[in-house]
Amino acid sequence: MSSLLPLESNPEVMNKFLHLLGVPNKWNIVDVYGLDGDALAWVPRPVLALILLFPCSEQFYKHAEQECSDLKEKGQVIACDLFYMKQYVSNACGTIALIHCVANNTEELGLQDGPFKKILVDAKDLTPEKKGEMLLNSENNEVLNLITAHQELAMEGQTEVNPNEQVNHHFVALVEKEGHLYELDGRKEFPINHGPTTKENFLEDAAKICRDFIARDAEDVNFTVMALTASDN
Numbered sequence: 001m002s003s004l005l006p007l008e009s010n011p012e013v014m015n016k017f018l019h020l021l022g023v024p025n026k027w028n029i030v031d032v033y034g035l036d037g038d039a040l041a042w043v044p045r046p047v048l049a050l051i052l053l054f055p056c057s058e059q060f061y062k063h064a065e066q067e068c069s070d071l072k073e074k075g076q077v078i079a080c081d082l083f084y085m086k087q088y089v090s091n092a093c094g095t096i097a098l099i100h101c102v103a104n105n106t107e108e109l110g111l112q113d114g115p116f117k118k119i120l121v122d123a124k125d126l127t128p129e130k131k132g133e134m135l136l137n138s139e140n141n142e143v144l145n146l147i148t149a150h151q152e153l154a155m156e157g158q159t160e161v162n163p164n165e166q167v168n169h170h171f172v173a174l175v176e177k178e179g180h181l182y183e184l185d186g187r188k189e190f191p192i193n194h195g196p197t198t199k200e201n202f203l204e205d206a207a208k209i210c211r212d213f214i215a216r217d218a219e220d221v222n223f224t225v226m227a228l229t230a231s232d233n
Helices: 011-020 060-076 093-104 115-123 128-134 141-154 202-216
Strands: 027-031 047-055 171-176 180-184 194-196 224-230
Touching: 011 027, 011 141, 011 224, 047 093, 047 202, 060 202, 093 141, 093 171, 115 128, 115 141, 128 224, 171 202, 180 202, 194 202, 202 224
Parallel strands: none
Antiparallel strands: 027 224, 047 171, 047 224, 171 180, 180 194
């Protein structure tokens, strides 16, 4: 499986996927309607991760290339138990962002036993490259179930989907791990450490990273931010 149907930035669709993965129903993806203090105050807490959908512009690629070069030169801290996988399957960025959100918060989420938890256990000690290659192995029953769920839920979105259509937007996940804020993008060479944070300040710190993405493409309005958060429902 080298290409999937693109997953829509639709919390309803993403929540169905999350719950199929074994995430308890109290945890949900919600829209974040603004990135300033007043708007963030409306986001239910705790927030375990943010998902950012952004345009793949010339400015983005230029910045990513420079960022990669700088980090190779000066180095960065990477938490030993950070779960990070490369993306080798086209249009899988939405699913990989969700995997990054869940895999780095399994204890907080209370992830239930099942096929997805088995995938995470099997992948625990693999390199990011080998983790990414797992999605290419449709002979693995657990992976096949994951791919099937992605395809079925991609069809439930409000936008007509085509696996061969060029997708100009990309999903990344932002998570806290061992006191640092990480950007997890399977198309980059490695995770990006954006500096210290805490579980309490994670939302505000991650929102700043999202604002930086938007500032680099200030003329483009096609950004979406979603949060993985707890619900009382």
